[in-house]
Amino acid sequence: MTARIIDGKAFAAGLRARVAEGAAAFAAAAGRKAGLAVVLVGDDAASAVYVRSKHKATLAAGMKSFEHRLPAATVQDALIALVRQLNADDAVDGILVQLPLPKHIDEQAVVEAIDPAKDVDGLTPISTGRLALGLDGLVPCTPLGSMMLVEDVLGDISGKDAVVIGRSILVGKPMAQLLLAKNATVTIAHSRTKDLPALVARADIVVAAVGRAGMVKPDWVKPGAVVIDVGINRTDAGLVGDVDPAVFAVAGAMTPVPGGVGPMTIACLLRNTLVAAHRRVGVPMTTPL
């Protein structure tokens, strides 16, 4: 079998077009554009690239983009003061503080300062708690985008066996919650897991989010499984995922790196911003996303 290649780039382009329609409708109804504020502290090269593409995509969707670049030496109180200022700014519907932050700053304290109504990253305790409770809320962008791809391929995933490799706050844990909410049987694997290959072998859905190049091997994967590769690892051979490309010969459908999950993350950030904007203003969304 050769896997169907899941074209995240094309799916994301469609989602961004629907968000742009929704953003135009919002601007007409609210008398202002939806706005996203992105905060970057320091000069991590990868983060600077992400922040630039978020800025461009936000403008292309017909939303306002507020970029805040702070020096690496910024103290925590100053960063939290900026977050509070953005919380109070009515033109700002979404706030994203790019992670990782410099080591002298407590990330959790900064995230907890974000108004949950503007938490387009879905990382505050309120957003995380609402997801765990199965309540409506803002969901982290990468797992949300991954879930859209899984459902596009499989439709109903009720009763399917899913293995999520990685338990990060940004991807693994929320991904597991989303799969569970759709009635999959979910296992979360991590660095202490015994016999990962045996777990993966049972899975109809494999989500790899560990940050280790080519870790998931073809002889682990059940023929026909849907494989979502969230890894973005910079190696001498270029950008590679957490899944060995040889898995394409075994899986039923699989995301490539690049061009799989990556483009979905930004599209979902724009989606979350539009959802937050409508909720804040109390206008119903007219465009299905």
Ligand code: GUN
């Ligand atoms: N760094 C890498 N991915 C993300 C993300 O989705 N959100 C934030 N805030 N930082 C990130």
